[in-house]
Amino acid sequence: MGQAIAFYTLAAFILGFAVLVVSTKDTVHSVLFLVLDFLFVAALYVLLGAPFLAAIQVLVYAGGIVVLYLFVVMLVNLKRPPEAHQDPHRRTKLGFGLAVAVLLELGAIATYGMTRTGSPLVVPGTNGPLPGNTEQVGWLLYTSYLIPFEIASMLLLVAMIGAIVLAKREL
Amino acid sequence: MPAGVSLRDFYYLLPELVLTGGALLVLIADVLLPRRSGHALAWITLLVLAATLASLGTFSGTHEVAHGLIAVDEFALFFKVVFLVSAAVTVLMSVRYLEIEGASPGEYYFLILCATLGMMILAGGIDLITIFIGLETMAVSFYILVGFIKPNQKSNEAAVKYFLLGAFSLGILLYGMSLLYGLSGTTNLRVMAPVFFGPETRHDPRLILAVMLVVAGVGFKIAAVPFHMWAPDVYEGAPTPVTAFLSVGSKAASFAMILRIFLEGLPAMVHDWQILFEALAIVTMTVGNLAALTQTNLKRMLAYSSIAHAGYILIGLVAGTPRGVSAMLIYLFIYTFMQLGAFTVIVLMRRRDVVGDELKDFSGLHFRHPYAAFAMLLFMLSLGGIPPTAGFMGKFWLFSAAIDAHYYWLAVIGVLNSAVSLYYYIRLVVFMYLKKDATGSEPSTTPALTVALAIAVVATIYIGIYPRVLFEIAEASARTLGVVGITAALP
Numbered sequence: 177m178g179q180a181i182a183f184y185t186l187a188a189f190i191l192g193f194a195v196l197v198v199s200t201k202d203t204v205h206s207v208l209f210l211v212l213d214f215l216f217v218a219a220l221y222v223l224l225g226a227p228f229l230a231a232i233q234v235l236v237y238a239g240g241i242v243v244l245y246l247f248v249v250m251l252v253n254l255k256r257p258p259e260a261h262q263d264p265h266r267r268t269k270l271g272f273g274l275a276v277a278v279l280l281e282l283g284a285i286a287t288y289g290m291t292r293t294g295s296p297l298v299v300p301g302t303n304g305p306l307p308g309n310t311e312q313v314g315w316l317l318y319t320s321y322l323i324p325f326e327i328a329s330m331l332l333l334v335a336m337i338g339a340i341v342l343a344k345r346e347l
Numbered sequence: 348m349p350a351g352v353s354l355r356d357f358y359y360l361l362p363e364l365v366l367t368g369g370a371l372l373v374l375i376a377d378v379l380l381p382r383r384s385g386h387a388l389a390w391i392t393l394l395v396l397a398a399t400l401a402s403l404g405t406f407s408g409t410h411e412v413a414h415g416l417i418a419v420d421e422f423a424l425f426f427k428v429v430f431l432v433s434a435a436v437t438v439l440m441s442v443r444y445l446e447i448e449g450a451s452p453g454e455y456y457f458l459i460l461c462a463t464l465g466m467m468i469l470a471g472g473i474d475l476i477t478i479f480i481g482l483e484t485m486a487v488s489f490y491i492l493v494g495f496i497k498p499n500q501k502s503n504e505a506a507v508k509y510f511l512l513g514a515f516s517l518g519i520l521l522y523g524m525s526l527l528y529g530l531s532g533t534t535n536l537r538v539m540a541p542v543f544f545g546p547e548t549r550h551d552p553r554l555i556l557a558v559m560l561v562v563a564g565v566g567f568k569i570a571a572v573p574f575h576m577w578a579p580d581v582y583e584g585a586p587t588p589v590t591a592f593l594s595v596g597s598k599a600a601s602f603a604m605i606l607r608i609f610l611e612g613l614p615a616m617v618h619d620w621q622i623l624f625e626a627l628a629i630v631t632m633t634v635g636n637l638a639a640l641t642q643t644n645l646k647r648m649l650a651y652s653s654i655a656h657a658g659y660i661l662i663g664l665v666a667g668t669p670r671g672v673s674a675m676l677i678y679l680f681i682y683t684f685m686q687l688g689a690f691t692v693i694v695l696m697r698r699r700d701v702v703g704d705e706l707k708d709f710s711g712l713h714f715r716h717p718y719a720a721f722a723m724l725l726f727m728l729s730l731g732g733i734p735p736t737a738g739f740m741g742k743f744w745l746f747s748a749a750i751d752a753h754y755y756w757l758a759v760i761g762v763l764n765s766a767v768s769l770y771y772y773i774r775l776v777v778f779m780y781l782k783k784d785a786t787g788s789e790p791s792t793t794p795a796l797t798v799a800l801a802i803a804v805v806a807t808i809y810i811g812i813y814p815r816v817l818f819e820i821a822e823a824s825a826r827t828l829g830v831v832g833i834t835a836a837l838p
Contacts, residue, residue, distance in 0.1 A: 319414075320414045324416060
């Protein structure tokens with residue numbers, strides 16, 4: 177029951193943000209709503225018991241791909257409506273807040289790393305499925321799905337060569 | 348939990364390994380060889396393809412390798428031969444074309460080999476994951492190949508269109524696949540099939556939605572109407588050898604995927620997808636042929652004709668019998684040669700200052716180059732389905748399979764469409780043989796192009812006169828697919 181409530185709440189947020197992505201006039205806002213959307217999808221993965229996928233979702237989509245989007249928005253230089261706010265110190269305040277948040281996060285990570293006394297990731301001598309979500313994904317990729325995994329590397333090579341072909345100057 | 352991949356897997360994947368190694372070899376050779384060594388690279392590519400073809404013969408029988416992700420059977424073997432032969436003919440066509448366009452050959456041949464690799468994975472894939480990865484490898488290679496002639500605006504436009512629509516269609520296909528996985532709990536087609544025979548899943552609306560999404564996704568890949576919008580522009584804009592490879596290799600691979608997914612994975616849903624494909628087949632044949640009537644650009648005309656041919660081939664799938672499937676294989680094999688041949692003649696017409704793909708470029712070709720004109724005549728007759736060419740045999744087998752399965756209407760519509768298609772095929776023949784004006788362009792032959800043309804001509808005539816060998820092989824290949832299960836499910 178609780179899970180169902182959580183799922184429908186998350187799904188409502190995902191759909192709501194998706195609508196906002198396409199309906200908002202400002203391109204930058206649209207991209208930022210997309211980030212929120214991706215984060216809620218990540219939360220959905222956590223709910224499904226796939227924390228590894230959630231982390232990948234945040235890293236690849238909310239991180240990498242959205243940065244790419246922002247670059248495109250910056251490069252094509254779309255006309256933005258004038259700023260509604262008049263506060264001259266707004267940027268300074270915002271920057272200060274963000275800096276403090278990042279520092280706190282770094283501190284938290286550092287203390288967590290110092291105080292942690294866990295076992296090493298791979299238990300030597302085991303050859304069955306390992307405990308933990310990430311380990312299981314890795315195990316599957318290198319056993320049952322090794323061949324598709326290897327073909328995916330060829331796919332990546334093709335994409336790389338393609339990017340070079342399309343981007344390099346005429347020789 | 349099974350451990351790793353054994354040597355046995357690598358043994359059965361030898362052709363794919365040879366091809367992958369060869370592709371990397373081409374990439375390295377491109378760096379090591381001096382500039383302007385397109386011929387040497389073409390030779391290396393041909394050798395790689397020949398080695399892969401030879402390695403196909405090292406084993407026989409039906410096997411499942413890599414934990415049931417890839418099937419190595421006669422069905423896959425049949426398609427792999429088609430892919431390798433069409434890749435080889437494409438390479439033969441490309442040598443001169445690349446010189447004229449001034450494109451770098453190393454990456455081009457690498458991408459051709461990688462596209463072939465993707466097709467081979469696709470033909471053997473019996474798991475949604477392998478199918479998806481193979482499809483992506485093929486599609487990404489083609490996105491780049493279509494836009495390979497960078498100074499050409501049409502080529503750029505074609506690449507962008509193909510990429511956007513391809514990515515979109517892939518999204519639809521993936522959504523369908525994810526629903527299939529969610530409903531069955533497995534990505535393996537052969538494990539999935541019995542699950543859907545269960546009484547509660549069979550009439551699940553979500554399953555029907557999944558089938559519809561997968562049909563739409565694969566419909567894009569084979570350019571079936573109404574998912575055909577990309578085909579004419581992409582075929583016209585792409586470099587001609589790439590167009591040829593796209594229209595035969597990619598299409599054959601997509602049909603292999605369709606047969607695997609629907610006959611091996613979804614025989615329980617046969618009544619649902621049969622209706623969808625029946626509608627697709629009728630619309631695709633009719634729209635493709637009617638649109639081709641008004642085209643004056645030969646590449647566009649062949650694009651619409653290729654759409655129509657996809658419609659004919661779908662008839663075999665609708666019939667759903669082993670005979671229908673073998674007719675599809677036969678038709679794909681024959682179609683490969685006639686289509687490649689027609690594109691080879693278009694490449695012949697390409698000169699430094701003339702593109703040579705307009706209808707008027709062909710006027711009076713008979714008086715300037717009778718052999719090229721005769722070859723084109725042969726391919727046009729074959730595409731139209733006139734005996735004694737191979738195209739007649741292919742159509743005959745497809746339509747008779749439809750009649751066999753009591754799809755009389757489908758056969759009638761197919762025959763009527765063939766009659767319509769004759770108009771635009773014969774119009775080209777009229778231009779070549781009856782117009783004597785000298786405005787058309789002069790074809791220029793090279794040994795490589797002559798060999799490509801000879802392969803296509805010989806295959807088109809040989810299969811037309813003596814089709815028995817091909818028929819027997821195709822029937823044996825169709826038998827290895829899970830067609831038996833589907834015939835049992837039919838009324």
